[in-house]
Amino acid sequence: MSSSLNLPIQDLYCEHHGWLYRWLDRKLGNANDAADLAHDTFMRLLTRPGSGGFGSEPRALLTHIAKGLMIDSWRRQEVERAYLETIAHLPEQQVPSPETRWLILEALYRIEAMLRDLPEKTRQAFLMAQIDGLTYQQIADELKVSLVSVKRYMRDAFLACLSVA
């Protein structure tokens, strides 16, 4: 390659694309998915904020991004699977139209990400308030905890949501 082309992303692509693709192919066992994910990894690298240099360990950075993308895509599939199971049990008139389906899936995906790391009880209390619309007192009665505890759960959950959102 010509030495005048000293653009880091180009060099990175030339040197590491083949290797990353083979690594993903081994992980996923699917050449098409591996090609897509390798491509997405470079996309992510290119679009990440403040992409100055790529550090001294470009391979570590690339596998880090690729792993994140793999996990991301598994989680999306998991949310979609759970959604499909749910609507399979709904009466037809309650099944969302194809137009609103993507909106709901996107919202569900974000909600899942916001609540992912919350302790079970906090998550449970928060969902009772945000989804079922219970009052804090009703939640306290239902979970057999004090109103102060419910408020603490809510604060923790809101803070987690705000930190992820």
Add this chain to the structure above:
Amino acid sequence: MNPSIDPLILGEAADWMVQLQSGSATDEDRRAIAQWQGRSAQHAQAWQRAQAVLGDFNSVPASIAGDTLKRIGRKKSLGRRQALGLLLLAGPATWLAWQQKPWQAWTADQHTAIGEQRNLTLPDGTRLLINTASSLNIAFTDQVRRIDLLQGEVMITTAKDPAPTHRAFIVQTRHGTARALGTHFSVRVGEHSSRVAVLEGAVEMLPARASRGLILKAGEQSAFGSDSVAAVAPLDSSALTWENGMLLAQHMRLADLLDELGRYRRGVLRCHASVAGLSVSGAFPLRETDASLRLLQDTLPVKVSSLTGYWVTLEPR
């Protein structure tokens, strides 16, 4: 991706959310919240984020949200909760209404030169990135947020509409309209059709002379003429990395790649028919198309021949 906000401010926002939702919020609290939001840009952002969180919960029907979330990798049942039934509170209306200055109509003409890309933030917070050799008019009114794309390409990241009534966001081309149902998409107008690519959210394409449109979801792209819509295809993200001044090609035909690069330089850029179908992968800088051409010469069996800087042909080596 998101701008970072001081965790202390996020904590205060969480406190206010709890206070509002607890049912014991007073008018004084509401005034205090309004004041709190005005303290800094970060305070305002934190509050917007909180509204977005509630928006996510409100946009999923309760009958679907609860069940779906339970089915996701969590085995513990919420048990008796269901026996309690669903008791819905008043939704978003209980939250503070937007406090914004009166809306003002805003129009502007924008042009970019060949090779130029320009960032623009509109009064509603929507961000435009106008690509090379493009021109557009921005027509915002009380009823609608509209971009008239006359030539070229624009990448749009819509913001939540701060106006009291929700206004549609549309991009008008000579072939019809693309109506944003979501957040991040691009429109490119050509001679015979307008191409739409959706990165996030969704966009409805409405050809000027068709009775109904077609909705594109995130990760999809398509094109429309004045009276027809092309088949939906998976998003070819390669074509959208221009946002970062690069073209990331994956098995792209050399002729197509040159068409793309040609949009960013003056003159004629073409290749000999015998190499037009060569498959190219790689990362090519758009702001220095000469460097991209040298890269092609270094990696493919082609040579760059140039009569003048204006007339460039890639030939078999």
